[in-house]
Amino acid sequence: MTQLLLNIQDESKTNKLLDFLKTLNYISVEELSEENIIVSEAEKTIMRERLKNAKAEDFKEWDEVKKSFKID
Numbered sequence: 001m002t003q004l005l006l007n008i009q010d011e012s013k014t015n016k017l018l019d020f021l022k023t024l025n026y027i028s029v030e031e032l033s034e035e036n037i038i039v040s041e042a043e044k045t046i047m048r049e050r051l052k053n054a055k056a057e058d059f060k061e062w063d064e065v066k067k068s069f070k071i072d
Contacts, residue, residue, distance in 0.1 A: 008014040021029050 006017075008017065018029060018031075021027050
């Protein structure tokens, strides 16, 4: 199985694409929101350990990080 994450800026095109994909019998479409994204306990444990062991120098200001993104 292959899963894809699509980012589509134009809402009208998003709906057209979803309508088309739903007509295909070999594709299932699931729209995700924050409420239905599940983070496993194992992943939570890893994240908590990383935060617990993090040092101040491991963190960067958001504005600094934002500048490093290449957004077209």
